[in-house]
Amino acid sequence: MQRIENINAATMTDDKGYGLIQGATVIINKGKIEFVGAAFDAPATPTAEVIDGNGGLLTPGLIDCHTHLVWAGSRANEFAQRLHGASYQEIAEQGGGIKSTVKATREASAEELLTLALERAETLMSQGVTTIEVKSGYGLDLENERKQLTVARQLAEQLPVNIKTTLLAAHAIPPEFNENADGYIEEIIQNILPTLANEGLVDAVDAFCESIGFSPAQTEKVFKAAKELGLPIKLHAEQITNQKGAKLAADYQALSADHLEQLDEEGVKAMAENGTVAVLLPGAFYFLRDTQKPPVELLRKHSVPMAIATDANPGSSPIHNLPLMLQMAATFFHMTPEECLRGVTVNAAKALGETKRGVIAEGCYADLALWNSKDAAELTYQFGVNPLKTLWFNGVAHDRVSKPWSAR
Numbered sequence: 001m002q003r004i005e006n007i008n009a010a011t012m013t014d015d016k017g018y019g020l021i022q023g024a025t026v027i028i029n030k031g032k033i034e035f036v037g038a039a040f041d042a043p044a045t046p047t048a049e050v051i052d053g054n055g056g057l058l059t060p061g062l063i064d065c066h067t068h069l070v071w072a073g074s075r076a077n078e079f080a081q082r083l084h085g086a087s088y089q090e091i092a093e094q095g096g097g098i099k100s101t102v103k104a105t106r107e108a109s110a111e112e113l114l115t116l117a118l119e120r121a122e123t124l125m126s127q128g129v130t131t132i133e134v135k136s137g138y139g140l141d142l143e144n145e146r147k148q149l150t151v152a153r154q155l156a157e158q159l160p161v162n163i164k165t166t167l168l169a170a171h172a173i174p175p176e177f178n179e180n181a182d183g184y185i186e187e188i189i190q191n192i193l194p195t196l197a198n199e200g201l202v203d204a205v206d207a208f209c210e211s212i213g214f215s216p217a218q219t220e221k222v223f224k225a226a227k228e229l230g231l232p233i234k235l236h237a238e239q240i241t242n243q244k245g246a247k248l249a250a251d252y253q254a255l256s257a258d259h260l261e262q263l264d265e266e267g268v269k270a271m272a273e274n275g276t277v278a279v280l281l282p283g284a285f286y287f288l289r290d291t292q293k294p295p296v297e298l299l300r301k302h303s304v305p306m307a308i309a310t311d312a313n314p315g316s317s318p319i320h321n322l323p324l325m326l327q328m329a330a331t332f333f334h335m336t337p338e339e340c341l342r343g344v345t346v347n348a349a350k351a352l353g354e355t356k357r358g359v360i361a362e363g364c365y366a367d368l369a370l371w372n373s374k375d376a377a378e379l380t381y382q383f384g385v386n387p388l389k390t391l392w393f394n395g396v397a398h399d400r401v402s403k404p405w406s407a408r
Contacts, residue, residue: 059371
């Protein structure tokens, strides 16, 4: 049992703000939160280990709810092409983009992929992240999609972190199905999806519904197959063009629709009606030098929960810094500090279907981050520094040292 005292706790349990409790005490027992509240209300725990928070800020462990963390290769050359004037779409149409990463990922061994992914995950953890969603989508056949998802599962075996896996086989058309998107969709729904779901490698199913990806009709086939298997769905929607993907996803009770720069009010209303979270990805917006912002005001108007994630991937967001995304969301999308922190805690948990994470509440997992800060707004305000002091995962504390997962 642990007793964390002398802290200000941003519980994230109210509807819009931080749910801040000043002078709080949090009691952890058997990996879960047994008590959170004002110090004078805390029960006696004579045998507990007492941890002095020194007036710091305690938040839920951060959640990165949209990443593509398992890949091989580099696309720095494409970054240079874009700086010389080529568009993301043009590069993709010329055989670059996702397809170049598919080639490198297929050629890499599982061991090589694991080494690369471990470093990326460790970087996120060192910034206070305790839950990471990891998508496949760089294999695009049964063998290599399995390889990606297996590596993602291994991250949780080797590190104290919660990993949620998402099958994104409908990410691009593989070379074996060149100009035969319908044929590849059939391969996904008849073979890749049911096989990997049966092997226990899939927590959710995603697709890239876009002019350079898959049509709404093709995407819906994937959704139907996922629903038949009892799997929740997510969607890359309205990033480049408005394909009405967010409405389609919401109509299928999707956990989230992600990107959303081109989202219209019809889609926002559908998301609100069906409880679909809007996952905003300011890193991709920044890296692609986009100018169309997601409709934050509409999302606020219709009370759609907004999450924020890194979208860590080699092509459009080679970023492994979730706290930086808070600053970008505030600066580029004009989100408030409260919205930003909620975006990587309670709302990010909703985007993954996690009901016992993302808040500091009794009965929830003791995934916590203690920061050398007294004001929660500082986590959005500043960047380039790391105020993390201690990270708890399932009640086990880890100091932020050279390897933050080393037992405290």
